[in-house]
Amino acid sequence: MSDETQVRIACTDEGEGAPLVLVHGFPLSRGAWASQVEAFRGTRRVIAPDLRGFGDSGSSVGAVSMERYADDLAELLDRLGTGPVVLAGHSMGGYVAFAFVRRYRERLRGLVLVSTRAGADAPQAAASRRATAEKVREVGVAPVIEAMLPKMVAPGTDDPELLAEVEALMTPSSVDGTIGALLGMAERPDSTPLLGEIDVPTLVITGGDDTVIPVADSEAMVAAIPGAELAIVPGAGHLVAYEKPEAFNQELRRWLVANEL
Numbered sequence: 001m002s003d004e005t006q007v008r009i010a011c012t013d014e015g016e017g018a019p020l021v022l023v024h025g026f027p028l029s030r031g032a033w034a035s036q037v038e039a040f041r042g043t044r045r046v047i048a049p050d051l052r053g054f055g056d057s058g059s060s061v062g063a064v065s066m067e068r069y070a071d072d073l074a075e076l077l078d079r080l081g082t083g084p085v086v087l088a089g090h091s092m093g094g095y096v097a098f099a100f101v102r103r104y105r106e107r108l109r110g111l112v113l114v115s116t117r118a119g120a121d122a123p124q125a126a127a128s129r130r131a132t133a134e135k136v137r138e139v140g141v142a143p144v145i146e147a148m149l150p151k152m153v154a155p156g157t158d159d160p161e162l163l164a165e166v167e168a169l170m171t172p173s174s175v176d177g178t179i180g181a182l183l184g185m186a187e188r189p190d191s192t193p194l195l196g197e198i199d200v201p202t203l204v205i206t207g208g209d210d211t212v213i214p215v216a217d218s219e220a221m222v223a224a225i226p227g228a229e230l231a232i233v234p235g236a237g238h239l240v241a242y243e244k245p246e247a248f249n250q251e252l253r254r255w256l257v258a259n260e261l
């Protein structure tokens, strides 16, 4: 089997109006957007899928390219019958958003890049992901979850309730899904050349204390994307939308309204 395998994609689909699509990062699931679903479903249609291999979606065996995730998303939007969408992608979800821009530009009204980066993996980082994929094959996903958990929140955050919630967002990740994403991220293309061609309103938003993807990566994207706006949420780590939902939602709402999206 390859990543051409069709799988069932689970999603949250609430509210009515202009569609806002929220794509989670690695190794998370759609519950990562719970506060955004709650905050925006009164005024728009909010769609949050579980990427293949995560949450309640089915898995396939082998590397899952960012293009494959983007195709899953396009097929889901076909099934849901949406018109063009505002697409928000967190971290790996941002890598998927770049693939979506490459393949489905006409289906986009706006782009929100959340704690993500445009560059590909350096060779050492790619090798390290492949080694992690091997480890997951041998012992399961627990070490990945354990390693990622403290990095999801701002350094020094030890709120046991928050950490338990974030762990629960990662727990349903399947072995195949986790391996597939690691191998897919390792081989993803550099999206930097795409940035200058992005011609939809774009918000780049990140946590001021993100230790996974430094704020500098967000600043570099804003400098390269025509007309892009930058929002930095103080005191938030990598999982900014979950850790500081009010500040995040305020920035997102302001940008949506300002751009008539």
Ligand code: MLT
Pocket (backbone or CB within 6 Å): 024, 025, 026, 027, 090, 091, 092, 093, 185, 212, 238
């Ligand atoms: C994520 O949060 O999606 C990952 O940390 C992204 C990555 O590992 O590059």
